[in-house]
Amino acid sequence: MEKDLYRSKQVIFFILPAMFFFLAFNTYPILKALQMSFYQWNILMPSESEFIGFDNYLQAMKDPVFWTSLKNSIIYTTVTVPSQMVLGLFVAVLLDQSIKGKAFFRTLYYLPVITSWVVVSLLFKYLFNSQAGLINYILKDFLHIIPSYINWLQEPGTALAVIMLLGIWKGVGWSMVIFLAALQNIPEDLKEAATIDGASPIHFFFKVTLPLLKPTIAFISIMLIIGGFNVFISVLLITGGGPLQKTEVLLTYMYNQGFGNLNFGYGAALSYILGAIIFIISAVQMKIFNKPVDM
Amino acid sequence: MRKQKFLLKTVVYVLLLLGATITTIPFLYMVSTSLKGQTYVFEVPPKFIPTDPTLQNFSDAWNSNNFQGYFMNSVFVSVLTTVIVLISSSMLAFAFARFHFRGKRFLFMIILLTLMIPGMMLIIPQFILAKNLGLLNNLWGLVFVYVAMNIAVNTFLLRGFFEGIPRELEDATRIDGGGFFTIFFKVVLPLSKPALATVAIFTFLFGWDEFVWAVISINEPEKYTLPVAIATFHGAHQTQWGLVFAASLFAIFPVILAFVLLQKHFIKGLTAGSVKG
Numbered sequence: 001m002e003k004d005l006y007r008s009k010q011v012i013f014f015i016l017p018a019m020f021f022f023l024a025f026n027t028y029p030i031l032k033a034l035q036m037s038f039y040q041w042n043i044l045m046p047s048e049s050e051f052i053g054f055d056n057y058l059q060a061m062k063d064p065v066f067w068t069s070l071k072n073s074i075i076y077t078t079v080t081v082p083s084q085m086v087l088g089l090f091v092a093v094l095l096d097q098s099i100k101g102k103a104f105f106r107t108l109y110y111l112p113v114i115t116s117w118v119v120v121s122l123l124f125k126y127l128f129n130s131q132a133g134l135i136n137y138i139l140k141d142f143l144h145i146i147p148s149y150i151n152w153l154q155e156p157g158t159a160l161a162v163i164m165l166l167g168i169w170k171g172v173g174w175s176m177v178i179f180l181a182a183l184q185n186i187p188e189d190l191k192e193a194a195t196i197d198g199a200s201p202i203h204f205f206f207k208v209t210l211p212l213l214k215p216t217i218a219f220i221s222i223m224l225i226i227g228g229f230n231v232f233i234s235v236l237l238i239t240g241g242g243p244l245q246k247t248e249v250l251l252t253y254m255y256n257q258g259f260g261n262l263n264f265g266y267g268a269a270l271s272y273i274l275g276a277i278i279f280i281i282s283a284v285q286m287k288i289f290n291k292p293v294d295m
Numbered sequence: 296m297r298k299q300k301f302l303l304k305t306v307v308y309v310l311l312l313l314g315a316t317i318t319t320i321p322f323l324y325m326v327s328t329s330l331k332g333q334t335y336v337f338e339v340p341p342k343f344i345p346t347d348p349t350l351q352n353f354s355d356a357w358n359s360n361n362f363q364g365y366f367m368n369s370v371f372v373s374v375l376t377t378v379i380v381l382i383s384s385s386m387l388a389f390a391f392a393r394f395h396f397r398g399k400r401f402l403f404m405i406i407l408l409t410l411m412i413p414g415m416m417l418i419i420p421q422f423i424l425a426k427n428l429g430l431l432n433n434l435w436g437l438v439f440v441y442v443a444m445n446i447a448v449n450t451f452l453l454r455g456f457f458e459g460i461p462r463e464l465e466d467a468t469r470i471d472g473g474g475f476f477t478i479f480f481k482v483v484l485p486l487s488k489p490a491l492a493t494v495a496i497f498t499f500l501f502g503w504d505e506f507v508w509a510v511i512s513i514n515e516p517e518k519y520t521l522p523v524a525i526a527t528f529h530g531a532h533q534t535q536w537g538l539v540f541a542a543s544l545f546a547i548f549p550v551i552l553a554f555v556l557l558q559k560h561f562i563k564g565l566t567a568g569s570v571k572g
Contacts, residue, residue, distance in 0.1 A: 004462065005393060005394055005395040006393055006394045006395070006475065007394070007395050007396070008394065008475065010474075010475050011390050011394040011396045011475075013386075013476075014386040014387060014389050014390040014394070014475070014479070015386075015387055015390050015396075015402075017382065017383040017386055017387075018383035018384055018386060018387035018446050018450065019387070019402075021379075021383060021439060021442045021443045021446060022406070022409075022443055022446050022447070024424075024439075024443070025417075025421060025424070025439055025440050025442070025443030025444075026409055026417065026443040026444070026446075026447075027405070027409070028420070028424065029417040029420035029421045029424060030409070030412065030416070030417060030420075032420035032423070032424070033416060033417060033419060033420045036419065036420065043423075046423070087314075091311070091314055094307050094310055094311050095311070097304070097307055099304070099307060099308065099311075103558070105311050105315055106558075107554070107555060107558065108315045108318055108319055109314065109315065109318055110554065110561075111318060111319065111322060111551065112318060112321075114500065114547075114550050114551065114554050115322075115547050115550070115551075116503075116504035116506070116522055116546065116547065116550075117504070117506060118504075118506050118522040118525055118526050118543075119522075119525065119543040119546065119547055120321075122525070122526075122529050122539060122540075122543065123321050123322075123324075123325050123540075123543075124321070126325075126328070126536050126540075127321060127324065129337075131337065131339075132336075132337040132338065132339050132341060133341075134324055134341050137339070137340055137341050141340060169317075169318070169321075172318075173318070174565070177562060177565050177566065178565060178566055181562065181565075181566040182566075226411070226413065229413070230413045230415060232415060232507065233506055233507065237526060237529075251413075251415050254415070255415075255418075258418070258419045258422075259422075259511060264419050264423070267419050268419050268420070271413075271415065271416040271417075271418075271419065272416070274413065274415075274416060275412055275413065275416050278411065278412075278413060279411060282411055
């Protein structure tokens with residue numbers, strides 16, 4: 001294969017346009033963030049910035065709000081990732097049957113995925129409104145599950161629950177589409193052979209389908225975990241990290257430090273800590289699944 | 296046996312309908328709220344069918360604070376981002392798929408690595424860079440950053456597609472004396488329409504929905520894109536949910552339409568990488 005490739009100086013014309021944008025607005029900022037994370041960054045006069053070594057990183061270790069935000073990011077990821085995967089796979093298996101209206105259902109389930117985070121975040125804020133919100137009404141006056149209206153967004157615990165519910169609701173369709181494509185790749189004759197052998201559908205699912213889905217599960221879980229640690233817009237718009245910074249996640253905290261308190265150096269350090277966490281988790285996962293993921 | 300099968304099918308449909316209901320109710324309620332007058336927005340008990348349905352919110356939203364301008368800003372940013380990404384990442388993908396050059400492996404590794412880096416990590420240095428280049432409060436500042444954020448993933452997607460195109464087709468052009476640009480524009484690109492469509496759709500949507508960089512880099516109201524405008528709208532009119540949702544529906548309607556019409560390309564793009572191995 002390799003010897004068939006063209007060798008020509010002209011290749012530079014094909015590389016340059018993309019590399020210009022990539023180096024200027026992607027590679028350079030990555031390196032710049034690393035540099036900034038070692039400084040007490042002075043926004044007005046960057047050249048006056050004071051080099052402080054690892055102080056920003058050490059500050060994070062001693063910062064209770066950092067630990068809260070890390071804890072919340074971990075909770076968000078541990079709850080939303082398995083939920084999206086299980087529900088997504090479940091819906092995909094249902095849609096993989098010979099049923100009518102497959103495209104219709106797929107479109108409905110995919111609707112939240114293509115709707116912008118800004119819109120769905122505001123929508124959930126309205127649905128979980130403490131006074132006249134639809135959810136409170138359904139739970140109290142319709143189903144009589146709760147004795148009185150809940151202040152969903154004023155309590156850290158319930159506010160986080162709402163944010164996670166939004167994450168799951170918005171994400172199920174994505175896992176579903178990818179699982180469905182993988183399920184449709186499983187050869188029909190395999191299923192037929194199993195039916196003739198008298199294997200029950202449930203037995204078949206756990207013994208044949210799931211093992212065949214391993215690469216898909218690896219891909220989805222890595223993407224969702226990265227997404228989980230990247231949760232931002234929903235938190236920013238629904239609680240803003242409040243009350244008292246109790247629902248802060250890593251990215252809202254970084255954002256508030258950077259653009260609220262103008263602690264750019266500390267913000268950059270927080271972003272590198274996040275990057276390191278994601279990198280380590282992805283590397284461990286690839287090791288577990290024993291094969292790199294094709295993007 | 297037949298009876299059992301019928302029962303099973305019924306269960307499948309019931310479950311699917313249940314899930315679809317949970318998925319769609321928030322949207323239906325949003326539409327319903329957008330049709331309500333302000334007096335009914337906090338009505339108890341909440342009603343799904345509005346009492347005096349009105350399109351007032353839609354005309355108010357469309358005509359208020361420059362909303363049409365926000366819409367055009369979003370169109371401008373999304374279209375330009377899409378065009379630049381299409382051109383630049385297909386060219387880079389062509390270089391990776393067809394050329395041997397020094398540093399190829401290294402370059403490829405860097406691009407692979409940046410796929411794993413969360414875009415939010417770059418937001419602070421990007422802000423400083425944009426400030427130094429005079430790209431704050433500038434729609435081009437949005438375009439450049441969006442292009443940079445979309446190059447890696449789309450180069451991957453297109454490289455895979457280009458490698459699947461048989462080389463014989465190009466050899467004929469080479470024998471006729473065609474250069475690399477002829478091969479690229481006349482042979483490879485026309486054969487890659489499905490992949491290019493996928494890239495175009497996802498890049499356009501990215502530009503249409505992107506919020507974080509837009510809200511950080513744009514302060515002047517007349518330069519807002521739709522997501523920033525909607526969030527600001529909500530901030531300014533906390534309780535006017537009918538108005539906020541009317542504005543939101545203007546923003547998401549084109550997206551839903553595009554999805555319904557171009558579903559095939561969506562699914563292809565989503566599953567391009569995941570089921571390969």
